[in-house]
Each structure stands twice: as structure tokens, then as C-alpha cells.
Amino acid sequence: MDTATQLVFLAVVAGRFLLPLLIPRFPLPAILACLVLDGIDQSIFQAFGHDPPGYQGYDKAMDVFYLCVAYLSTLRNWASGAAYRVARFLFFYRLVGVLAFELTQWRPLLLVFPNTFEYFFIAYEVLRLRWNPTRYGLRFWLWSAGLIWVVVKLPQEWWIHIAQLDFTETVQDVPWFGPAVVLALLALLAVLWFAVRPRLDAVDWPWRVAADPLPAEMDEARERAAWTAAHGRVWSLASLEKVVLVGLICVIYAEVLPGLDASGLALFLGLAAFVLVNAGLALWAARAARTVESAVAAFAVRVAVNSGLVLVADRLLGRDDGGLNQAGAFFFVLLLSLITSLHDRFWPVHQVRSGATHHPVPTR
Structure with missing residues (x-):
């Protein structure tokens, strides 16, 4: 080209x-x-x-x-x-x-x-x-x-x-x-x-x-964090959904992107571990009241954390096959960070809408 x-x-x-x-x-x-x-x-x-x-x-x-x-x-x-x-x-x-x-x-x-x-x-x-x-x-x-x-x-x-x-x-x-x-x-x-x-x-x-507009009780990051601190769990339906969502999407991309040599099952299981670690860190941050109002800033923090986790995991694995595919790893870090940060941000809103909002009786 x-x-x-x-x-x-x-x-x-x-x-x-x-x-x-x-x-x-x-x-x-x-x-x-x-x-x-x-x-x-x-x-x-x-x-x-x-x-x-x-x-x-x-x-x-x-x-x-x-x-x-x-x-x-x-x-x-x-x-x-x-x-x-x-x-x-x-x-x-x-x-x-x-x-x-x-x-x-x-x-x-x-x-x-x-x-x-x-x-x-x-x-x-x-x-x-x-x-x-x-x-x-x-x-x-x-x-x-x-x-x-x-x-x-x-x-x-x-x-x-x-x-x-x-x-x-x-x-x-x-x-x-x-x-x-x-x-x-x-x-x-x-x-x-x-x-x-x-x-x-x-x-x-x-x-x-x-x-x-978001529900009044969910329109600020600190309110969503308070909900997560009170109701969030690492082992939960939300975490399971994120594991499936991130895993399937990243395996699909792994089949498309050139230069990646990883089995779909290994990639899925590795990403599942990262999703659960992210869930634990998000729950800790919510309970410690360490919230970030800006979605962009929260995404940037998550990217930085996940990039560090990838480097640590690569060192611990001690691979001798030529090292980490940095471009591929960074792409999946971005994808995982975006999906999990949006899910964590929106899940409390969904739960409040479905559980605390009174809707008219359906007519159809």
C-alpha cells in the first residue's frame, strides 16, 4: 500500500x-x-x-x-x-x-x-x-x-x-x-x-x-462505587458475564489478528484470570472509596494496571520462546480494559434500574 x-x-x-x-x-x-x-x-x-x-x-x-x-x-x-x-x-x-x-x-x-x-x-x-x-x-x-x-x-x-x-x-x-x-x-x-x-x-x-439520564442515585461515580462496595462480589454473575464476554471477543480477534500464536482455550483461560483480578481490584477500590469520575481517566488507570500485570505475569512465566508479543498483548489489554471498565461502570446502573425502579404494568 x-x-x-x-x-x-x-x-x-x-x-x-x-x-x-x-x-x-x-x-x-x-x-x-x-x-x-x-x-x-x-x-x-x-x-x-x-x-x-x-x-x-x-x-x-x-x-x-x-x-x-x-x-x-x-x-x-x-x-x-x-x-x-x-x-x-x-x-x-x-x-x-x-x-x-x-x-x-x-x-x-x-x-x-x-x-x-x-x-x-x-x-x-x-x-x-x-x-x-x-x-x-x-x-x-x-x-x-x-x-x-x-x-x-x-x-x-x-x-x-x-x-x-x-x-x-x-x-x-x-x-x-x-x-x-x-x-x-x-x-x-x-x-x-x-x-x-x-x-x-x-x-x-x-x-x-x-x-x-441515569437514575439520580447512580449518576455519580462515588454512588456507583458505593453500590459496588455494598453488593459487589468477585465470584458473581457480573464476573461470569465479563469472563464470557471478554473471552469470546478476544478469541475472535485472536483468529483475525496476524502474528498471534496462541490456542483459543489458553487465551480464554488467561483472560478469565485477568478479568477476575480486575474484578477484585475494582471491588477493593470501591470499598476504599478510591473512585475516578471521568470514564476516560478510569479507563487509563485500568490500562496502566493491566499492562503492569501482563509484564509481571510474563516475568513469572519465564518463557524462553522469544518473549512477549508486545503489540498483541497491548491490544488485548486495551480491549479487556475497555470492556471491563464499561461493564463495571454500567452494571450498578442496570441493577438499580431493574430492582429499584417502579415501572408501569406492561400493556402488551
């Missing part, structure tokens, strides 16, 4: 890492921006004369990253416990499917484990723009997920991963395809305007694009 192509490549990859960080504060516009960048990044690469080898694996890994941040944002933002439970299943189901695909490279797995979570997340946030999601019960959210799964995602996954068709190339090669897509979109808009819109419930509030 020449210099210009390298800069474009780095800019796109940086965008796919940085844009998701806006999802917790601006859920709908940020995830739509991630979706658009996901859809055009390969075309951008090709326009500059570079078609990255192994693009499929890179694309799935980057998808998993922004979907992970979206899932973590549900801990912070979602008031509907029923919608959260559906979203959690859809997210981890997809995560398992992506890992299975990376290990086997068998494309039908991406059809069996479709990315329903992403569009379910979008559907929730579209509804939250004007309506209170807690008005709707588990049945409503299950039907919503089912319709997205069958009507939207299965055809899309078949198109992309089984038929391996490209939208732009199909429009160019099949004369009637472009007009047919336009007519289908117009028909959908007509149905939404004339059939769905008149049946919508009365709106509950003005437009809400930004995430809802």
Missing part, C-alpha cells in the same frame, strides 16, 4: 473502533453511523486499490466490537427489563456464532446465528425516541425479535454469507434489481405511513435522541 492508502485504511479502522464509543450516550445515531461505516468500508478500501485479505474475518471482528459496546450500553440505558433479557440472549447467541465461524470458516453458521441483536437494538431505540419502552412487556419484545430474525436478518445473512452477493454489483449486473428495491422501499414506507402510523399509541414524550 502507498502512503495515501495506508492513511485511508487506518482512518477507517480507527473509525470502526471510535464511533462505537458514542453509543452509550447517543445510541441510535451512533449505531446507525457504525452500520453505515460497516457497509461501505470495503468499498472505500477497493476505491483506493486495496482489498484486504481476510476481510470477512476482520469485518466480523469489528462488528462484534461495536455490538459489544451496544450491549454494554443496554446496561446503562435500557429501562425495560424484558427488552434487556431478549437483547442479552440475541447478543451472546450471535457472539457464539461468530466464534464458531472464525474457528471453522463454515459460512452457514452465520445464517444459523444471525445478527438479530443489532436491528433489535435499533428497534428499541427508535421506539424510545417518542414512547416509553416499559409500556411493553416480554411478549411484545419477543414478537419484535422474531419478526426481525425471520423477515429481516435471515434473508440478509443468506444474501451476504451464503449467496455472497454484493448490492452494488447486483444493481449493475441485473437491470431490474435497482428499480425493484426502490419500489419495495416505497411500498414499505406506504405501509408504515397509512397502516402502522394511525395505530401507534399516543407519544409519551418529545424526541429523545440522547440516552435518558
Whole structure:
């Protein structure tokens, strides 16, 4: 690659890492921006004369990253416990499917484990723009997920991963395809305007694009730390979720990143140990009232601590195989630190919303 192509490549990859960080504060516009960048990044690469080898694996890994941040944002933002439970299943189901695909490279797995979570997340946030999601019960959210799964995602996954068709190339090669897509979109808009819109419930509030405010008792770091000090445990459901989340995502990246020579099981177990150490340190800091209000500062502290732990572990292991892969280790430190710091920051909010907030009785 020449210099210009390298800069474009780095800019796109940086965008796919940085844009998701806006999802917790601006859920709908940020995830739509991630979706658009996901859809055009390969075309951008090709326009500059570079078609990255192994693009499929890179694309799935980057998808998993922004979907992970979206899932973590549900801990912070979602008031509907029923919608959260559906979203959690859809997210981890997809995560398992992506890992299975990376290990086997068998494309039908991406059809069996479709990315329903992403569009379910979008559907929730579209509804939250004007309506209170807690008005709707588990049945409503299950039907919503089912319709997205069958009507939207299965055809899309078949198109992309089984038929391996490209939208732009199909429009160019099949004369009637472009007009047919336009007519289908117009028909959908007509149905939404004339059939769905008149049946919508009365709106509950003005437009809400930004995430809802945190509960008053959870809007400061010291309050979240106090909750963690009182209720947090190293051996807990939260720690188990972090172990699975960090482990699966990092194993997926290990299959994609070049120059890494580590078995998936060994990496998963090593990361699990680091997650539990992080949980213990976070609990100690909460009980010692050593809190950091800034999310960026808290992340930086965690990166520094985890970097030190990696160096200590490498020394203790006393390996003679050429030493630590510093670039790979630092990447996983960043990934682990980001996921665990966001989870630790948002988990108390989720617990308070689900356990201490009184919601209206669902009407659907």
C-alpha cells in the first residue's frame, strides 16, 4: 500500500473502533453511523486499490466490537427489563456464532446465528425516541425479535454469507434489481405511513435522541462505587458475564489478528484470570472509596494496571520462546480494559434500574 492508502485504511479502522464509543450516550445515531461505516468500508478500501485479505474475518471482528459496546450500553440505558433479557440472549447467541465461524470458516453458521441483536437494538431505540419502552412487556419484545430474525436478518445473512452477493454489483449486473428495491422501499414506507402510523399509541414524550439520564442515585461515580462496595462480589454473575464476554471477543480477534500464536482455550483461560483480578481490584477500590469520575481517566488507570500485570505475569512465566508479543498483548489489554471498565461502570446502573425502579404494568 502507498502512503495515501495506508492513511485511508487506518482512518477507517480507527473509525470502526471510535464511533462505537458514542453509543452509550447517543445510541441510535451512533449505531446507525457504525452500520453505515460497516457497509461501505470495503468499498472505500477497493476505491483506493486495496482489498484486504481476510476481510470477512476482520469485518466480523469489528462488528462484534461495536455490538459489544451496544450491549454494554443496554446496561446503562435500557429501562425495560424484558427488552434487556431478549437483547442479552440475541447478543451472546450471535457472539457464539461468530466464534464458531472464525474457528471453522463454515459460512452457514452465520445464517444459523444471525445478527438479530443489532436491528433489535435499533428497534428499541427508535421506539424510545417518542414512547416509553416499559409500556411493553416480554411478549411484545419477543414478537419484535422474531419478526426481525425471520423477515429481516435471515434473508440478509443468506444474501451476504451464503449467496455472497454484493448490492452494488447486483444493481449493475441485473437491470431490474435497482428499480425493484426502490419500489419495495416505497411500498414499505406506504405501509408504515397509512397502516402502522394511525395505530401507534399516543407519544409519551418529545424526541429523545440522547440516552435518558441515569437514575439520580447512580449518576455519580462515588454512588456507583458505593453500590459496588455494598453488593459487589468477585465470584458473581457480573464476573461470569465479563469472563464470557471478554473471552469470546478476544478469541475472535485472536483468529483475525496476524502474528498471534496462541490456542483459543489458553487465551480464554488467561483472560478469565485477568478479568477476575480486575474484578477484585475494582471491588477493593470501591470499598476504599478510591473512585475516578471521568470514564476516560478510569479507563487509563485500568490500562496502566493491566499492562503492569501482563509484564509481571510474563516475568513469572519465564518463557524462553522469544518473549512477549508486545503489540498483541497491548491490544488485548486495551480491549479487556475497555470492556471491563464499561461493564463495571454500567452494571450498578442496570441493577438499580431493574430492582429499584417502579415501572408501569406492561400493556402488551
